[in-house]
Amino acid sequence: MxxxxxxxxxxxxxxxxxxxxxxxxxxxxxxxxxxxxxxxxxxxxxxxxxxxxxxxxxxxxxxxxxxxxxxxxxxxxxxxxxxxxxxxxxxxxxxxxxxxxxxxxxxxxxxxxxxxxxxxxHRRYNRHVRDLREQLPSASHIASVRLRYHEKIEEHMGSDQWYLDVARCGGGSVIDNGPNALDTARFLLGDLVLEDATIGNLRSGVEYWGDLRLRAVDGGVPVTVELDWALPEGETKDVTVRLKDGGVLSADMLAGYTAFKSSLSHEYRGILREFRSSVARGGAHGDDGSAIVALVEEAYRTARRKEKRPRMADPSKGPFAGRMVKLMYHSRDDRGMHLSPWGSRCVSAGAVHELVTTFESPRRTGEKVDRVGFLGFAAFDEPGVIERGDAFCVDGRVVGTVVGFDECHAPNHYNVLIAAGRQLTATELGLSVGTRIEFRENTELEPS
Missing domain, CATH: 3.40.50.720 (NAD(P)-binding Rossmann-like Domain)
Known part of the structure; x- marks a missing residue:
């Protein structure tokens, strides 16, 4: 030509x-x-x-x-x-x-x-990814695929500060790293459908972290795409394919390329070769990237509906403290509490509520909670909010995680249910009247 x-x-x-x-x-x-x-x-x-x-x-x-x-x-x-x-x-x-x-x-x-x-x-032209594609068995033999795209964004953007401007970039790691990771999965498995998406570590409205859950249309292979802009140093760009027979196939996109961004040279040559071929074929190129735009847009639509934002650089609320005013020392295996539908409860200044531990992990509204330990009652001098997922701390030490609330004593007070691994009481924690307790936002949540 x-x-x-x-x-x-x-x-x-x-x-x-x-x-x-x-x-x-x-x-x-x-x-x-x-x-x-x-x-x-x-x-x-x-x-x-x-x-x-x-x-x-x-x-x-x-x-x-x-x-x-x-x-x-x-x-x-x-x-x-x-x-x-x-x-x-x-x-x-x-x-x-x-x-x-x-x-x-x-x-x-x-x-x-x-x-x-x-x-x-560019990653579909990476020689390790293309080698992996040649090794893949049919979808019926693949158990799962995981793609990691982790880096420190400040090292990659050079003087292009628009990456950190949501109005210019359109988002953060999901719209920047996401397309390459999603296209790599699509290159290996064919068309994908999104099942869930979670974003977090927001900084000035830009997400530095994302977790996308997808499924291949052909064969239903589950795909996880992990995105992170906040790696302390270096970068990780790889694919792991787990087979149903226990075997594992993988591709490290950076293997053999020791210099920073040195893998890109052969990948961008591949881009231009394919672009030239598409022009030579005439007419509009069939795979123009719109399918990836659709997945990214749907990922944001799904993730932005979620209240929780994992791995936040700055918490959405400060620690909320109270003090023990009444201690309790017993446990029961037949208490019959029930998980309320609420994920959070407002606490007014001067309110008193009961603290209950359990090793059960109720998730559904109305689910019964029988095996509990009683810590006692805490008073709160300042108003605040307690949420599912909050870490519960005693004298600065994390004891458990809030799993929800029981309202059998409402409107007098409600029970704060705390998953602690066992039925703890005031005795096991060495509580005294006046002991400081605290609820802290958990910014290391798993994707929901």
């Missing part, structure tokens, strides 16, 4: 990997670049590459047949549409768009104009 004229729109932290791949591939001829930072353009101008500070100007220059777009996520849709309308083929860094409605509109434009629409998911 003769070389095609290529432009690169956006010269941020990802662009160098595309530029390196272009230089190594005779199928492409870099003819134009675009960025608002004129200092970044100077070196290209010296090489005779057309330089622009406006993407419309680049697209109207008549010097490109195709473009690579490496802009902040919120700019993808308008720039892609402008290129497709001019019948310029598009390779866009993931995600294709923030909103699924935009992705579907761009699909229609691509079909109407015949310009290729292609999303760059």
């Amino acid at each position: 003769t070389s095609m004229r290529l432009g690169v729109i956006g010269l941020g932290s990802i662009a160098p990997f595309f530029l390196e791949a272009v230089a190594a591939d005779a199928a492409w001829d870099l003819t134009a670049v675009c960025d608002l930072d004129r200092d970044k353009l100077a070196a290209f101008a010296e090489r005779g590459v057309g330089v622009h500070t406006s993407y419309e100007e680049l697209l109207d220059s008549g010097t490109v047949d195709a473009v690579v777009i490496t802009l902040p996520n919120d700019l993808h849709a308008p720039v892609i549409e402008a290129a497709l309308e001019r019948r310029v083929h598009v390779c866009c860094e993931k995600p294709l768009t923030v909103a699924l409605a935009d992705a579907r509109r761009l699909q229609q434009v691509s079909r109407r104009t015949g310009a290729a629409l292609f999303t760059a998911f």
Whole structure:
């Protein structure tokens, strides 16, 4: 094939990997670049590459047949549409768009104009992932798949601070790392459906942590995607496939690539090879990334409905303290308490409530709790909130976790049910009248 004229729109932290791949591939001829930072353009101008500070100007220059777009996520849709309308083929860094409605509109434009629409998911070109795909048995032999995508985001974004701006990025780890991890699973197993999603460790509205639970459409293989932007150092990018016969297959995407981001070179070359092939096939490219946009959008819709946010950098409430005013020393195996439907209870200033321990773990409203130990009654001088999942502490030591409430004595008081591993009473904990007790938010919750 003769070389095609290529432009690169956006010269941020990802662009160098595309530029390196272009230089190594005779199928492409870099003819134009675009960025608002004129200092970044100077070196290209010296090489005779057309330089622009406006993407419309680049697209109207008549010097490109195709473009690579490496802009902040919120700019993808308008720039892609402008290129497709001019019948310029598009390779866009993931995600294709923030909103699924935009992705579907761009699909229609691509079909109407015949310009290729292609999303760059670089991990599907990783040699270890491709080797793993060759080793996989049929879905009927696979028990589960787990993908980990962990890193320290500040090490990866360079000067591109828009990653930490929810209005520009569209979110955090789920929309940034999520697409590569989800596409890797889709590359291995085919189409996926989302079953659950949890996000946490929010910082200025951006989630640094995500847990996605999916299932493959073909064969129903369960898939877990773990995302983390807050790794203290280094990075982990791998896939583990557990087989029903007890065997394990895996792919460490970074194995053999010791330098930071060194695995990306061969992956981005793979992107450009596939993009060139999709253009040569003519018409709109069939796998444009919209399926991943749909999964990411659904993950946010699911996760943002949940009240709990695991692994929070900053708690949503401070410690809530009281003091023991009446001690109790007995336990029972037939108490007949029942879990109330409420996940939290407000405590007014001056209120007194009963503290009860159990090694049972009730979960359903109305579930019976028989085996309990009684600690006694605590008074609260300040108002506050006690929630399921709170850690219960005595003199600063964690004793158990709040599993809910029983209201058999309401409205006089309610019983706070505390899972403690055994039926503890005031005797075992050495409580005295005046002992300080405390409820603390648990920020290390498991995904619900």
